Structure formats: C-alpha cells, structure tokens
Amino acid sequence: MDYFKIEIGITPFEDWLRDVLIAELGEVDYESFVETETGLEAYISKEKFDEKALTDLLHSFNENFSFQIKKELIKSQNWNEVWEKNYFKPLVIGGECLVRAPFHKEYPQCKYEIVIEPNMAFGTGNHETTSMMLEAILKENLAGKKVLDMGCGTGILGILASMKGAESITAIDIDEWSVKGTYENAELNNIKNLKVKKGDASLLRDEKYDFIFANIHKNVLLNDLPAYSKSLNNNGKLFISGFYTEDIPDLKVKAESVGLEDIGFATKNNWVAAFYKKRNS
Structure with a gap:
C-alpha cells in the first residue's frame, strides 16, 4: 500500500x-x-x-x-527505510522496557525487550499515548489475566502484556495494515498467545477480560465505552488514551455512567492516559 x-x-x-x-x-x-x-x-x-x-x-x-x-x-516497500533514517530510535520505557526495531544494532539491555517492525501502523512507543500506556502496563500484575487490546496498531501493548504473563491476548483493529503488522510483531517477539481480529467494538460479544487497553480517538472511545464495560470482569481495569486533558470530563462522565470507576490518569504534553475499574455488578 x-x-x-x-x-x-x-x-x-x-x-x-x-x-x-x-x-x-x-x-x-x-x-x-x-x-x-x-x-x-x-x-x-x-x-x-x-x-x-x-x-x-x-x-x-x-x-x-x-x-x-x-x-x-x-512506496510501501520504502517505509522501513524511512523510519530507520528519520524516526524510530531504540526507546526505554519506565526504565525496564526496551522498544526497538530489527535493524537497530546498538541498544541498552532491559527486563523486557519488544521488537517492532515499523510500518504505517500506530505504536512504536515514541508517541506520548503509547509510552504512557506501556508505563501503566509495566505497573500491573498481568499473570494469568485475559487481555483485550483495542485499536492495537503494531500490537505493542498486547505484546508487553504477554511478556508480563497474561494468559491470553485478543488484539482488534479496523486497519488491515495493523492486523498484518500485529501478526508479524507477535511472531518477531515469539508471542504465542495473541490472536488478531480485523474489526471494531462490534466484535465484542460475550467474551470477558480482566484488562482492556484502548489507545484510540476520543469519539471512538465515547462510543465504545459501554461495550468495554460490558466486556470487563468485575474489578477488571480499562486503560484508555488518545485524547487531551480537556477531554477528561467528557470521558469520565461517560465511563461512570456505564459502571466504571475513575482510578486516576497520567499526562504528557497535554495527552492523557486514563484508568478505570469495573464496579461489582
């Protein structure tokens, strides 16, 4: 493409x-x-x-x-070359997670090492929203948990979840490039418990998750919050990003109206990652 x-x-x-x-x-x-x-x-x-x-x-x-x-x-075949020359540098998140590309030759050693093949999909860790989501995931105990990565981009969030011991990860994106890239990146990182689907929140039916990560645009989040809440187990956690500090009140009101409890947020350069917990029903 x-x-x-x-x-x-x-x-x-x-x-x-x-x-x-x-x-x-x-x-x-x-x-x-x-x-x-x-x-x-x-x-x-x-x-x-x-x-x-x-x-x-x-x-x-x-x-x-x-x-x-x-x-x-x-040209699509030149995309990796563009990234290699200009944008994608090895990045350390939270002091313990390295994100790099296969072509990087020099990089520090970290507890977690994620290799991302750069393409047009969103999510190399360089953007504030991705880095904040990765930092939040690093703080959680994901051992044995079921995880959903909505708007998965490169699959980077789901890959880290797997490295942290998640039992299974479902990754969903509407973009065919993201679906293809997530498959490739899971393979690059020897991730065996991540499955990818092409589509949107309409794919969420009766499956339940302990964690949902959604790094998407504000309007999509507002529309899909009811589906996310329905798909969370009691006391499950939702991490959302892709919006600005001025958007916090709108998202908080909507989240609380569908049974989610505000448990905090982080900001970088006016971008926000917000965190919610599913109330017992």
Whole structure:
C-alpha cells in the first residue's frame, strides 16, 4: 500500500495548533503523525487522501496562521527505510522496557525487550499515548489475566502484556495494515498467545477480560465505552488514551455512567492516559 507523507509547517508555530491538527486529521483517516519543530508530518494512504479536505481544514485557521505544505509519495516497500533514517530510535520505557526495531544494532539491555517492525501502523512507543500506556502496563500484575487490546496498531501493548504473563491476548483493529503488522510483531517477539481480529467494538460479544487497553480517538472511545464495560470482569481495569486533558470530563462522565470507576490518569504534553475499574455488578 502506498502512502502520502504530508509535511505541514505552521507560522507562527503553536504547540496547541499542532495538537488540534493531529486530532482533526486523525478523524479523517490519517494514520500516523510525527511532530516537528515547526509543525508536523502526517501519513495517509494514497487511496484515502483528499486534498480539498486538507485545504478546507487549514483554511479554517488562515486568519491567524499560515501553512507550508509539502506532499511526498511513500512506496510501501520504502517505509522501513524511512523510519530507520528519520524516526524510530531504540526507546526505554519506565526504565525496564526496551522498544526497538530489527535493524537497530546498538541498544541498552532491559527486563523486557519488544521488537517492532515499523510500518504505517500506530505504536512504536515514541508517541506520548503509547509510552504512557506501556508505563501503566509495566505497573500491573498481568499473570494469568485475559487481555483485550483495542485499536492495537503494531500490537505493542498486547505484546508487553504477554511478556508480563497474561494468559491470553485478543488484539482488534479496523486497519488491515495493523492486523498484518500485529501478526508479524507477535511472531518477531515469539508471542504465542495473541490472536488478531480485523474489526471494531462490534466484535465484542460475550467474551470477558480482566484488562482492556484502548489507545484510540476520543469519539471512538465515547462510543465504545459501554461495550468495554460490558466486556470487563468485575474489578477488571480499562486503560484508555488518545485524547487531551480537556477531554477528561467528557470521558469520565461517560465511563461512570456505564459502571466504571475513575482510578486516576497520567499526562504528557497535554495527552492523557486514563484508568478505570469495573464496579461489582
């Protein structure tokens, strides 16, 4: 699959506007983002790219800002090379989890080592939401637990859960690239108890889980919180991310309305990971 890399420069540059653009573009099929000093790079499949939609979005901010746009076609076979040269560096999470690519030659030794083959799927640990979710998982005892990874991206959260002793992991994503990548990454890390499904929360029926991880967009989370709550065992935990500090009240109200208890949150650069527990029913 071929992708467009869209470079967006913002003048004058503002962090909050970059965050807004990432959120808005994520709602219209852009799959991955890289923050730059003056803006961002956004990636979208060639088939889904809509130049008018991008122009209309940026035009809504034209009164106070100007934008510099560059478009580059990235062939799928070149994607690993792009990441190797520019973005994906070995990363240590929480002092005990190393995330690296197969092509990395030098890296520190850690208790957990996750190898991720970079592709267009979201989740190499470099984004704040992924790193916060990994940090939260590191603090939990997952031995013998059943885990669901919604919007699994590269499968990185489910892979760490398996390394921490989870009994079984189900990973779900709507994107075929993510499903393929999760299979490949599970194999790279010798993970045998992770199964992958293509789809969304409609796949959740009578199966119950002790932990659910969902690193997705705010609107998807709001829509799917009832399904997550229904799929949690009593006292099971839900970790969610992919939204901003200003979104916390909306998600908290919705979560509590479906039987979930707020047990805290973490923030990095205005991104949030929030944690809930299923009340006894």
